[in-house]
Amino acid sequence: MILDHINSPADLRELSYDELRELSEEIRAFIVESVTATGGHLGSNLGVVELTLALHRVFDSPRDPILWDTGHQAYVHKLVTGRRAGFATLRQEGGMSGYPSRRESAHDFIENSHASTALSYAHGLASAIRLRGEEGRRVVAVVGDGALTGGMAYEALNNIGHSGSRVVIVLNDNGRSYAPTISKLSEGLTSLRLNPSYVHVRERFRNRLRDLPAVGGIAYSSIHGLTSALREIVTPHRFFETLGVRYVGPVDGHDIPGLEQALAHAAAWDGPILLHVLTQKGRGYAPAEEDDIQRLHDVKVRPLPPGKVSDPVLPATYTDAFTRALLSAAEEKPEVVAITAAMPGPTGLLAFQARFPERFFDVGIAEQHAVTAAAGMAMGGLHPVVAVYSTFFCRAFDQANLDVGLHHLPVVLVLDRAGITGDDGPSHHGLLDLSLTLSIPGMTVLAPSSAEEVKVMLDTALEINGPVVIRFPKTPAVHAADGAVGAGLSARLVRRGAGSVCILAVGKMLKASRDAADQLAADGIEATVWDVRAVSPPDPAMLADAAEHSLVVTVEDGIRVGGAGTFLVDAMRGLPELVHSVPPVRVLGVPRSYIAQGKPDRILEELGLDGPGIAAVVSEALAVEHDRLGSS
Numbered sequence: 001m002i003l004d005h006i007n008s009p010a011d012l013r014e015l016s017y018d019e020l021r022e023l024s025e026e027i028r029a030f031i032v033e034s035v036t037a038t039g040g041h042l043g044s045n046l047g048v049v050e051l052t053l054a055l056h057r058v059f060d061s062p063r064d065p066i067l068w069d070t071g072h073q074a075y076v077h078k079l080v081t082g083r084r085a086g087f088a089t090l091r092q093e094g095g096m097s098g099y100p101s102r103r104e105s106a107h108d109f110i111e112n113s114h115a116s117t118a119l120s121y122a123h124g125l126a127s128a129i130r131l132r133g134e135e136g137r138r139v140v141a142v143v144g145d146g147a148l149t150g151g152m153a154y155e156a157l158n159n160i161g162h163s164g165s166r167v168v169i170v171l172n173d174n175g176r177s178y179a180p181t182i183s184k185l186s187e188g189l190t191s192l193r194l195n196p197s198y199v200h201v202r203e204r205f206r207n208r209l210r211d212l213p214a215v216g217g218i219a220y221s222s223i224h225g226l227t228s229a230l231r232e233i234v235t236p237h238r239f240f241e242t243l244g245v246r247y248v249g250p251v252d253g254h255d256i257p258g259l260e261q262a263l264a265h266a267a268a269w270d271g272p273i274l275l276h277v278l279t280q281k282g283r284g285y286a287p288a289e290e291d292d293i294q295r296l297h298d299v300k301v302r303p304l305p306p307g308k309v310s311d312p313v314l315p316a317t318y319t320d321a322f323t324r325a326l327l328s329a330a331e332e333k334p335e336v337v338a339i340t341a342a343m344p345g346p347t348g349l350l351a352f353q354a355r356f357p358e359r360f361f362d363v364g365i366a367e368q369h370a371v372t373a374a375a376g377m378a379m380g381g382l383h384p385v386v387a388v389y390s391t392f393f394c395r396a397f398d399q400a401n402l403d404v405g406l407h408h409l410p411v412v413l414v415l416d417r418a419g420i421t422g423d424d425g426p427s428h429h430g431l432l433d434l435s436l437t438l439s440i441p442g443m444t445v446l447a448p449s450s451a452e453e454v455k456v457m458l459d460t461a462l463e464i465n466g467p468v469v470i471r472f473p474k475t476p477a478v479h480a481a482d483g484a485v486g487a488g489l490s491a492r493l494v495r496r497g498a499g500s501v502c503i504l505a506v507g508k509m510l511k512a513s514r515d516a517a518d519q520l521a522a523d524g525i526e527a528t529v530w531d532v533r534a535v536s537p538p539d540p541a542m543l544a545d546a547a548e549h550s551l552v553v554t555v556e557d558g559i560r561v562g563g564a565g566t567f568l569v570d571a572m573r574g575l576p577e578l579v580h581s582v583p584p585v586r587v588l589g590v591p592r593s594y595i596a597q598g599k600p601d602r603i604l605e606e607l608g609l610d611g612p613g614i615a616a617v618v619s620e621a622l623a624v625e626h627d628r629l630g631s632s
Helices: 017-038 049-058 075-080 084-089 118-131 145-149 151-163 184-193 199-210 216-222 224-231 235-242 256-268 318-332 350-355 367-379 390-405 433-437 451-461 509-522 540-547 564-574 600-606 611-631
Strands: 066-069 139-144 167-173 246-252 273-278 336-340 360-362 383-389 412-416 444-446 468-471 492-495 501-505 527-531 534-536 551-559 585-590
Touching: 017 049, 017 075, 017 084, 017 256, 049 075, 049 139, 049 167, 049 256, 066 118, 075 084, 118 139, 118 151, 118 167, 139 145, 145 151, 145 167, 167 256, 235 246, 246 256, 256 273, 318 336, 318 350, 318 412, 318 451, 336 367, 350 360, 367 383, 367 390, 383 390, 390 412, 390 433, 412 451, 433 468, 433 551, 444 451, 451 468, 492 509, 501 509, 501 540, 501 611, 509 527, 509 551, 509 611, 527 540, 534 564, 540 564, 551 564, 551 611, 564 585, 585 611, 600 611
Parallel strands: 066 139, 139 167, 167 273, 246 273, 336 360, 336 383, 383 412, 412 468, 444 468, 501 527, 501 551, 551 585
Antiparallel strands: 444 534, 492 527
């Protein structure tokens, strides 16, 4: 196999075009075999095989930085930069990251897998190269059309064009972000991609001219004149060049010779230039090509047909429980609308979109806009529900604070994938949402401990005339035994102990806290356990009861600095009757560090956030307190 002999980009430059075509098929087979075994991002990588090979043949990585936005399309890049063996441990604990990683390779410059950032990095890198006088280096940013729905990308484009930065922007246009791309610019790109007078006619002429005896090569190159004439009438040309960025394309993203010629011309341009490349997400793998919703973006996700919810009686995930709860609420409340930021499938909104298309809004990869638009909808009498990943909510904190919170508007923020998420690593753990949202005055913050609590909390949230957050994890749903759920904003007493220790469990950490209580009981320590449910405002009855114990332990799966535990302790100290009598407290949560990829349960175990870990903290704290009292 040719792939067996590819250990660096230099090896690619020795291959003929026939060998490159063969290598492309080998790479697709390798990625399908690897990713279907380990999990990971499949469709996007199958679409950029030829593009990646051409990039590494034309540019000299890492001298020429190649920046991937987003990083989940960089598997082929990893393969040709010497990391083939790492695919056996892709996204596993201690293994190769599913995104570019600076610790893995000098060829990886950025590892933040949040979209719409690469152009800003590119502007900064190009500025540094210019100021340091490093002639001959080019910065390349590979940007998906979905990333161009994010406002940060346009801010960067504005600066790149204004400064004249020598940046080659490769617009990888497959018509999709996670799902089909939603934007007016995308409509222009799509119409161009489908325009037979531009794409098909041009390619037919090129192929015929290439075959002409003696003059084929010259005639093939001169077709640039036809391309230039046609490009004058298209929207993308006008849009990008108004910003000061030269536009070229579109070109076939699976034609390596054509790509190399276009990239070489782009590299020679003295200023910012955008090469519009058409690719097919999921190319060469029938299950991906036939997946109309996601093109097997992630092989671990089984997208549901629009309008359908999974069949089991019990929801398998918290997201599934949210889907059902939102549909039920929307049937009764016509003012309920749903908003997502380019992820209707993963956040559970496909069924809502199918049932209430006029009440569904996909704003693209634009979380900031999503939240402020929701504020406007709430001002207009609607009750918006914004569903985003916890990690992506961080982008919209200012909007949640000043556009929603300051106006005390009835917006429900549903934060999926909260807490430790696992395989996608530091950029995808949802660790900051509690700390961030609890700092917003008047924000109600709810954390369901079971799938059944999701509906209860959504119904409660939709009755509150103010902002509400509901956060839940990616992990499989826990189900409440015998319908044991809470009500309203009250905490739920789960287990009554003998008075020595009280555990306040937030969300999914209830299960680990109950396990800890069982272990402590075997050691003769009877613990009281509360399901906090409403972190803000906390239930005064729960706080007063906790203060009756000799030790209070709070447990959360978010960062403990400024998180739920410290918030609850502060609230406890604020109760007039407890101001001088708050017992010792241990706040358990995630430390202030970047948490590597791994299975969620394993990570929580290592952090001491499982049953044995919590029990150990309780036993140690009680022993310390016993010694302190004994010596006083």
